[in-house]
Amino acid sequence: MGQNTLMDTDFHFPSQKSVYKGKVREVYTLGNDILVMVATDRLSAFDVVMPKGIPYKGQILNQIATQMMQATEDIVPNWLMATPDPNVAIGKACDPFKVEMVIRGYLSGHAAREYKAGKRMLCGEPMPEGMQENDKFPEPIITPATKAEKGDHDEDISKEDILKRGIVSQADYEVLEKYTKALFQRGTEIAAKRGLILVDTKYEFGKTKDGEIVLIDEIHTPDSSRYFYADGYEERQAKGEAQKQLSKEFVRQWLISNGFQGLEGQTVPKMGDDYIESVSERYIELYESITGEDFIKADVSNIHERIGINVSNYLNSLP
Template identity: 65%
Template sequence: MSKALTKTDFHFPGLKSVYHGKVRDVYNINDEKLIMVATDRISAFDVVLPEGIPYKGQMLNQIAAKFLDATADICPNWKLATPDPMVTVGVLCQGFPVEMIVRGYLCGSAWRAYKSGVREICGVRLPDNMRENEKFPHPIITPTTKAEMGMHDEDISKEEILARGLATPEEYEILERYTLALFERGTQIAAERGLILVDTKYEFGKHNGQIYLMDEIHTPDSSRYFYSEGYQERFEKELPQKQLSKEFVREWLMANGFQGKEGQQVPEMTPEIVNSISDRYIELFEHITGEPFVKADTDHLAERIEKNVMDYLME
């Protein structure tokens, strides 16, 4: 059986600090570079699940790298190199403490709020009489705060971001412009693959006074995709859309009584469940990139990553 990488403990030269996120481990090298290792951990409802998913880290890292390259003409981004299938090395940025979430369609948490009568999200007024999975007249930006570990992200408006000094008016204008341009590019690329980019999130930071796009983009962990074929018919019949996202993991958890609430137990993740999730991620990768997924050797994952990163750092 393929192995999954769920923990890392590297000691790279120049190491200043390590941040272990929900799914990625980030190594700070001399306050200049970040080595981001996409592990095979998987999270849902802000909880890291007990089993890793083979190849998940490789898939997310390679999708993100591909889209960072495909959008580098829109705005500068943090990526310098991908020395290993599960690793991206990039410049260290001072991150804005907000995530720029952009939505092209009314679904997910926005739909749940709308259905309950809410007509304004993050200061954005929503049209009346919309239906689930309906396309907005124009994409909307609904930012959230970037929460500490174990905390939930919270919706925040542009006005609150400015009032709290999380970004200057000039900075926010750039963040907004980049967000909409990136979403438009992602939408175009998705359309070529027979997909609809429904919503996604972007993170930005500053490096040498300039705003950079950071982290992953347009992956199934940070984005929701619908299949174009059948979208209109399903929408008109008020049927669930066929999705390419991590939603299937959340649905499996909910069907087994888990939504991340206190006192709830994560259902048993049998080898069959783990393998089926891995297979679904491979399907996601191939649809999103339009390329076959090539499995990297998983026999000695940590050793492979360490060697590849060390070789890069010594160049």
């Protein structure tokens, strides 16, 4: 089964200058300020990459992100030029901002864990007293995180600290804030049409060579966002039950129940083929729920070769 997953790549595209390998994506920088971003099937949780890949995961993330970029390009400019292969996005090279813009509409995940620990401020944003896990905030809150260097955990940071430390200028940060709110509003509307609630998500931005701030990386995917099913949300909250959700939180919960939270000295539990198959099926369910379309599996008999041909054909077609 493992042979049909894309765990890493080793391409040599024309005019290639450098390669950056993230937890899940591999980014090739070419001359003329073009980036080729390959979404692998690697699975990362608690900032640790799991030993085995998840079939079709890269395709799923790439195709959701592409659709969502296209569905928001009227309100926020983005880096994307083309998606010549199910696992590949090609776009404009940008200088990324060193913060992730996390926005939360509900008290879930990391925010809920902090709240349970007694905190009522997150990244300088107040969280009202008397909330229970998965309750809706009166207004969405922006809780940025500094982007970790390889291997480190992302860290919460307040707007005040971002400006004080000069990580982002005041003028640029105001644009990031405005774009984050607009994207979350649109994402919420798209989700509602599919019977989903967009709970929280993160956006990443960069600046093009012309100084334009654009949306980069993935958007509204189950790796960067948390969704609940709208149907039954109120009843589950009233009974204090866990929400039925669409995100990779189910992987985190499985890891926690098997004694792993990415802490020092902990070992990643073994994922059997059946479990990996079930994760792949959950990702396909996520895709179909989020996009409202059937998932069409790409040919994975030789993913590496397929990507190489598709990307080369696209690059050759450029003026």
